[in-house]
Amino acid sequence: MKLATWNVNSIRQREPHVRAWLERVEPDLLLLQELKCESAAFPAGAFRDLGYTEAVVGQKSYNGVAILARRPFTVTHRALPGLPPDDAQARYIEIETDGTTVANLYLPNGNSGGDAGYAYKLAWMDRLAERAAALLQADRPTLIAGDFNVCPAPEDAAQGAISPTDALVRPETRARFRRLLWQGYTDAIRALHPRETLYTFWDYQAGAWPRDQGLRIDHVLLSPELAERLVAAAPDRAERDRAQPSDHVPVLVELA
C-alpha cells in the first residue's frame, strides 16, 4: 500500500502537478492540504479521470484538506473532534478504508495572530492528542498524517532556515509533537532514516531551495500495527524543482 501527504499551496494552481504525480507514482491514497478553495471549486474531475475518488473539506482562501483514494472509503469526521463547534477552519478530515483509519490534518501555523494565534495552535495540538489517544484505544490500524507545522528536532531544520522563536520550533510545540510519539505513534520517516537530513518544505524566498535551507514539517505517524508494516518513507524532493511548485513536496510512505 502506497500513500502520501502533500501540502499543495492551492489545488487550483497545483492541479497539473498533482495529476502528473498521481500518474507516475500511483499511490493508493493521497492526503492534500492547503487547498485554498471551497469544496465546490475542488478540481475533482482531473483526479476522477485517473480512478481516484475525493473527499474534500474546503474553505475560501485559506486552509482546506482533501483525500484522494483508489479504494472505497467512508468519511468519519470532517473536523477535529473536540474543537469548538463554531470553529470553521478546514483543517481535518478522517476516513476509514479497508479497516484502517486515516486522519489528514493541516495543523495551524501559529505565527500569525499574536499570542491568541499561538494559543490556538497549542489548543489544536491538545485536541489532536486526545483524538490520537482515542484512535489507539479503538485498536484499529491508524495513520495520522499531514502538514503538522512542527519541526520536531534541531536536525529537522537547516542552519538559518528558521528563527528559534518561531511557532514551528518552540519547546511547547515540540513537546506536544513528542507526546504523540510517547502515546505509541511512529514517525515513519525517522523510523527508517534516524540520522539522515530530510526536508519536506523550502521557502519560496531568499533562495531557500537552491541553498537547501529546508524544514521537515510534513509527517506520517503510524499506529504500532502499521509501523510493523513500514517498508519505505521519503520526501519526493524532485517535485520542488518543477515549474511553479508548491513550497512543500509529497512525503511518500509504503506499507507491506
Add this chain to the structure above:
DNA sequence: ATGCCGGGTCCTACCCGA
C-alpha cells in the same frame, strides 16, 4: 527575522504562509 516569493481576495494593497 521578516515579507526577498507566491497564493489568496473586498481588484489592488494587503493578509497569510513557515
